[in-house]
Amino acid sequence: MEKIKILLADDQELILESLSIILSMEEDFEIVGLAKNGEEAIKGCEQFQPDIVLMDINMPVMDGVAATALIKERLPVTKVIILTSYQEVEYVLTALSHGAEGYLLKAIHPKELAAGIRVVHAGGTLITQEMATKMIKSMNQTSAPKSNVYGLSSREIEVLHKLASGMRNQDIAEALFLSVGTVKNYISTIYSKLNVSGRREATRKARDSGIMDQ
Structure with a gap:
């Protein structure tokens, strides 16, 4: 059986070792390299030619997003899954725009992580339902x-x-x-434009019209 070659990139040694142990228990996985920053991840990819990179975002020297962009540019066949603690939509969109095929949180169950790696290796794109919902809401807004x-x-x-x-x-x-x-002048202009005479009425009118969402 041909194994899926995986490179792990995270600046926390405990996480690197834990992931290495957990994923090595899967018969179809082979951990080919460990990296503690983005530059090491790039060098590891060039040396070991992994099928999958599990990439943290916040790392010293070079972050995971920048490393992802360079890896996808130099080794387009290698697939990158962002594995991080960050749930902010902008991180997800940036990572995906730089070529990442997946975005998962470190709190994921090991079996789900293993299944996700197989999905991406088979050509799929992976993102949690919760994060997908956040992305759709953000894009609609x-x-x-x-x-x-x-x-x-x-x-x-x-x-x-x-x-x-x-x-x-x-x-x-x-x-x-x-x-x-100057503040008083601004407030006077605001009241005039909204055609109100006080703070409470201005606030209510602005909220009703959607201005407070800007």
């Missing part, structure tokens, strides 16, 4: 932003957010590095 029907500038929206949070004029001025007089 990006592609369909609510319009600013009252013509507020980005600075005015920033001041409006501070108002809505209950901050006093003096606090807003300090937070945005403005004078109190």
Whole structure:
């Protein structure tokens, strides 16, 4: 039986050793190399020609996303699965845009990880349902932003957010590095554009129109 050759990249030695032991128990897996940063991962790929790389994101010298991009450029046949603790959508999108075939969390059960490696090796793309849901939600929000029907500038929206949070004029001025007089002018303009006379009404109208989501 031809084994799936795997290279592990993580800056935490305990995780490297644990993954190596766990995955070596699978009859069809062979751990061919260990790397503690992105540069070592690239060198390991060039030396051992692995089928799969399990790649952490946050590593010294070179992070996992940058290493993924270079590995896919130099060795397009090698498949990369990001295995990390980070659940932020931007990390997922960046990793996938750089050629990663999978994105999994370190909390995954070993059997599910092994199954995922086989899926990617067979030509599939792998991402958890939870992360896929987050990505879809994020893309929908990006592609369909609510319009600013009252013509507020980005600075005015920033001041409006501070108002809505209950901050006093003096606090807003300090937070945005403005004078109190400038803040008062912004607030006056905001009230005029929204056609309101007070903070509470401005906040309610801005939320109803979607401005507070910007």
